[in-house]
Amino acid sequence: MATQVKIEKKVLSENDRLAADIRQQLQQHGVVALNFVSSPGSGKTSLLEKTLSALKDELRIGLIAGDVQTENDANRLRLAGGQMVQPLVTGGACHLDAKMITRVLPEFDLSRLDLLIIENVGNLVCPSSYDLGEAMKVVLISTTEGDDKPLKYPGMFRRSSVMVINKIDLLGTSDFDLERVKANARQINADLKIFEVSCRTGEGLDAWYDWLRDLVRR
Amino acid sequence: MATQVKIEKKVLSENDRLAADIRQQLQQHGVVALNFVSSPGSGKTSLLEKTLSALKDELRIGLIAGDVQTENDANRLRLAGGQMVQPLVTGGACHLDAKMITRVLPEFDLSRLDLLIIENVGNLVCPSSYDLGEAMKVVLISTTEGDDKPLKYPGMFRRSSVMVINKIDLLGTSDFDLERVKANARQINADLKIFEVSCRTGEGLDAWYDWLRDLVRR
Numbered sequence: 508m509a510t511q512v513k514i515e516k517k518v519l520s521e522n523d524r525l526a527a528d529i530r531q532q533l534q535q536h537g538v539v540a541l542n543f544v545s546s547p548g549s550g551k552t553s554l555l556e557k558t559l560s561a562l563k564d565e566l567r568i569g570l571i572a573g574d575v576q577t578e579n580d581a582n583r584l585r586l587a588g589g590q591m592v593q594p595l596v597t598g599g600a601c602h603l604d605a606k607m608i609t610r611v612l613p614e615f616d617l618s619r620l621d622l623l624i625i626e627n628v629g630n631l632v633c634p635s636s637y638d639l640g641e642a643m644k645v646v647l648i649s650t651t652e653g654d655d656k657p658l659k660y661p662g663m664f665r666r667s668s669v670m671v672i673n674k675i676d677l678l679g680t681s682d683f684d685l686e687r688v689k690a691n692a693r694q695i696n697a698d699l700k701i702f703e704v705s706c707r708t709g710e711g712l713d714a715w716y717d718w719l720r721d722l723v724r725r
Numbered sequence: 726m727a728t729q730v731k732i733e734k735k736v737l738s739e740n741d742r743l744a745a746d747i748r749q750q751l752q753q754h755g756v757v758a759l760n761f762v763s764s765p766g767s768g769k770t771s772l773l774e775k776t777l778s779a780l781k782d783e784l785r786i787g788l789i790a791g792d793v794q795t796e797n798d799a800n801r802l803r804l805a806g807g808q809m810v811q812p813l814v815t816g817g818a819c820h821l822d823a824k825m826i827t828r829v830l831p832e833f834d835l836s837r838l839d840l841l842i843i844e845n846v847g848n849l850v851c852p853s854s855y856d857l858g859e860a861m862k863v864v865l866i867s868t869t870e871g872d873d874k875p876l877k878y879p880g881m882f883r884r885s886s887v888m889v890i891n892k893i894d895l896l897g898t899s900d901f902d903l904e905r906v907k908a909n910a911r912q913i914n915a916d917l918k919i920f921e922v923s924c925r926t927g928e929g930l931d932a933w934y935d936w937l938r939d940l941v942r943r
Contacts, residue, residue, distance in 0.1 A: 546764045546765045546766060546847070547849050547871070547878060548867075548871045574877050575877060576879050577877050601848070601851050629849065630849070631848070632793060632817075632851070651867065651869035651892065651895070652765060656765055658797070659765070660794070662817060677869070677895065677898055680894075681925070
């Protein structure tokens with residue numbers, strides 16, 4: 508197993524090198540990149556559909572839609588008005604890595620983008636270890652998943668800058684406690700910026716849109 | 726990357742060897758082992774709590790509660806009446822493997838067990854590649870996760886024998902369609918045995934308990 512650890516370290520440092528190249532390219536063109544991570548079904552694609560509908564005439568948004576199989580998410584994002592959407596099917600791999608991003612990035616004209624959103628594979632563990640050259644990771648958690656998830660999957664919450672709590676319209680249908688999930692998340696990462704939204708009812712989304720606008724204008 | 730693939734193959738074949746040893750030990754003692762897999766928050770621990778409450782005086786159930794961090798699940802299972810519960814904290818790894826099971830298995834007196842339930846890490850990708858010596862994998866999916874998950878994460882649904890659809894009390898709060906998720910799952914795996922349950926209301930659980938009883942008596 509020592510050999511496996513060495514190989515993993517080598518793969519990760521190669522990933523870091525490629526991620527640094529990506530980050531430099533994005534910064535040169537003033538593109539802000541966000542890496543969206545969560546469990547399967549937390550609502551990454553739903554949040555991006557809403558975000559596109561609200562901001563597509565205001566910000567130039569590119570999207571990379573990662574999935575183990577199917578281009579379902581890329582198709583949904585195009586239907587929601589995404590003009591620049593690249594599917595990225597891993598064919599089995601449990602996370603996106605910088606090499607995959609390097610492969611699809613030339614499909615975008617970076618000089619015509621404000622924001623690049625990368626939707627990672629639904630997985631609360633592995634994607635946390637792979638820098639994709641993003642400005643920050645945004646982790647989603649939905650109110651149907653249990654409020655102890657930040658403690659059980661701490662790596663992802665430690666390495667994210669933003670946590671979006673989705674499906675707040677379903678609060679009360681389970682034991683999920685909004686204050687407890689926030690306390691658990693801040694125990695792992697005191698600096699986490701937190702949004703509470705429902706992609707179904709639209710509640711809380713305006714604050715999210717405003718934050719994105721500010722992020723791009725900064 | 727070719728070296729990485731070779732190393733991965735070696736690790737997997739070592740895993741298969743250990744899994745075969747585990748399987749043989751379990752069969753010698755007539756213990757049926759189930760490997761529970763799902764996204765984080767689908768309700769694996771909730772289903773096991775209910776199962777313990779219903780069957781603990783009837784079947785001798787051992788549990789291995791896997792998590793990336795915390796012994797929360799193991800503690801919940803003990804509170805639900807679990808007499809033989811072993812926590813298995815991976816400390817970062819995204820799946821359980823046969824080596825980890827080999828390490829905790831001696832904690833159980835197999836001659837006094839009917840059923841061994843292994844609760845894997847919440848992850849719909851990586852655990853599908855690791856045989857733990859189980860008789861079968863049971864995959865959970867909840868009605869809040871989206872009905873396209875079997876198509877997007879096909880490996881897990883292909884390698885599972887049973888699919889439990891949990892949180893059916895929340896049907897109607899999203900676009901999740903019960904018939905569509907079953908059709909999608911059967912497209913990947915035509916032989917999948919399917920249960921529809923709500924751990925919250927108890928609906929559908931009797932059929933699940935009956936199936937477990939039959940499985941152990943066979």
